Amino acid sequence: MSSSHRRPLALAAAVATAAALGSTALVLPATAADGAPAxxxxxxxxxxxxxxxxxxRAYVTGMAKGTITVADGAKQNEDGSLRFGEPTGQYEPAAGHVVKAAFKGSxxxxxxxxxxxxxFEVKLSDFRIDTGTKKLTADVTKGSATTQDVPLAAVAFAGQSMDGLATTLTKEAGDAxxxxxxxxxAGDPLTAKLEFEKPAPPSPSPTPTKSATPSPTPTKSATPSATPTAPADxxxxxxxxxxxxxxxxxFRKYVLGAGSITPAGGAAKNGDLFDFALGKGELDAKKQTLNASFEGSLRFQYAAHGIxxxxxxxxxxxxxxxxxLYVDVKNASxxxxxxxxxxxxxxxxxxxxxxxVLALxxxxxxxxxxxxxSFANDTTGSLYKAGDAVDPxxxxxxxxxxxxLPTGGPTPNTGAAGGTGGTGAAAGTVGGNLASTGAELPAGALLATSGAAVAAGAGAVFLARRRRAVRI
Known part of the structure; x- marks a missing residue:
């Protein structure tokens, strides 16, 4: 911009956090994927x-017999509204899950x-949004004078969607x-769709070294192991x-950052996990088939991020x-x-x-x-994709x-797929001590810090593991 000293964009590129948000918050990166970004x-x-x-716009092209001209990469949509692109900026989890973005075009x-x-002639350029201040600003040029970062509208940023947000024009907009x-x-509705940088992959864990000291010979248990039952016909x-x-x-961790998870209808908290009560089912060991339905529900609520x-x-x-695994799902859709x-x-x-007992x-x-x-929102979609791991x-x-039935907490998953256990505490123990949580932005978050969703953010806060449109 010609006549102003443009202050540097405070939203400089930052190193993407390795923690993808798996969930969504505001307009954050797909949050709630693997925790909040650092x-x-x-x-x-x-x-x-x-x-x-x-x-x-109707006044300009009608009564004023004027024109509306877009430049510098901006486009005019079929409905007459304007589209600006090539955004720069960042999502700031430490600053209250704030998204700041500046767009090219005039x-x-x-x-x-x-x-x-x-x-008359008035030029608007360098449009910026800030979910923290809830304002839209732009540089305003009249004649040879440019005023930077003029607050043109208050924007109703809230929750994880940035689609069709209400705007209210300011006194400065009236002056411009x-x-x-x-x-x-009431100004035109505002819609923003953002993509966030893919987080760096986690460093591989070091290969454990073998101990030089031989392990002692295991002693035989005095208690006989459970007797396998012959398969029924x-x-x-x-x-x-x-x-x-x-x-x-x-996602649980993300939601529990400032929200809640409520079990009901037969579900009960078991450490960090939840138990569901049997509804009905059948097991055919010879044909190797199992169909079991359970009762209970878990409600994830994170009001600040619209979850x-x-x-x-x-x-x-x-x-x-x-x-x-089939589940009944209720969400904004x-x-x-x-x-x-x-x-x-x-x-x-x-x-x-x-x-x-069959224990898995x-x-x-x-x-x-x-x-x-199921975790998609209107702005960024889901921070998750088919094949991403869920809780075992x-x-x-x-x-x-x-x-x-066995009691206790689930044995930590060492990578083996579900196996068959014996009776007693060894028979595929069921309880657990995981803290229910959730995650993400846009997106953290969604999308925890949105991440990540964009934002699940989350959850999202979720920062997407790969570049993902943030519909926070």
Whole structure:
């Protein structure tokens, strides 16, 4: 800009945090993916749509017999509103999950001198948004004078969506547009879509060195191990069962940063995880099939980031070495029953019960496309994708009247897919001490710090593991 000393953009590029937000907050990077980002996250793409005021545009091209000219990369949309691109800026988790972005492009409103027109020319450029101050600013040029960073509108930034946000024109906007009547007038709605820098991959863990000291010879247990039960000839009704699961750890942590997770309807907190009570089901050990439905719901709420999601009535359908976890999902888009939420890796499972109990411990699970889409918002989509890991689940089912379900916490998952356990505490223990949480921005966050969603941010805060449109 010609006549002003442009102060440096305070939103300089920053090193992307290695923690992807898996969730969403405000307009943050897909948050809630793997925890909140440790530092600022750079904006690498996106657009801003705003038309100032439809009535003013109509006045310029109508009564004032003028023109509206876009330049420097700006475009005019079919509805007359304006689009600005090539944003720079960043998401700042430490500053209250604030997004600051500046966009390229300019628009000039002009009218010829009287008597042909009304004789004015005003140029608006370098549009900026700040979710902290909730303002939209721009440089205003009239004649040869440019005033930088003029607050043109207050913007109703709230929650994780930046789609169709209400704007209110300021006194300064009235001065720029040539009429005090524009002050406090509702401006055109504002929509911003942002993409955030992909976080750096985590450093590989060092390879553990083998101990030179031989391990002592294990002593045999005096207690005999559980006796495997011969498979029944057909399907058996499940008499009692318990499912322990937490949805996704990073998302839980994100939400619990300043929100809540409420179990209900048969779900109960078990350490950091949650237990779900049996609804009904059948096990056919010979055919290696299992179908078990459970009762209970988990409601994730994070008002400051616009998150209100409920996951309910999980159902496990397994056949051979694979399975699917189905869940009822309620989010801002509505309610869907029996959503195929995650795939299950049952490659280590033989479906043989021991002392009347089939116990599957820490079964690896990963989002399906439908499961990942459950976290999408209108601005950035989901910070998750099909194949991303969700919390492993621990499941124990009893098919004998006298069988006792194991108690305790799930055995830490060492990478093996769900295996079969014995009876007692060793038989695929079910409880757990994980703190329920959630994550993210835009996006952290979504998208915890949004991350990450954009923002789950989250969750998102979630910072997307890969570049992702932030619809925070």
């Amino acid at each position: 530092g600022p996250v750079k904006i690498v793409g996106g657009t801003l749509d705003w038309g100032v005021l439809a009535g003013y 628009v000039t409103f002009s009218s010829p001198a009287p008597p042909a027109g009304h004789g 547009l040539g009429s005090a009547s524009y002050e406090n007038k 057909g399907p058996q009704k499940i008499l009692s069962a318990k499912l322990t699961w937490g949805v996704k750890e990073s 209100d999601m409920t996951f309910a009535n999980p159902r496990v359908a397994a056949a051979g070495k694979t399975g699917t 509505g309610s869907k029953a029996d959503v195929p939420f995650a795939t299950l890796d049952l490659s280590k499972t033989d479906y043989k019960s021991k002392d009347g 411990n820490a079964v690896a699970a990963a989002f399906t496309a439908e499961g990942a889409a 689940l621990t499941l124990s089912v009893a098919v004998d009247k006298g069988a006792t």
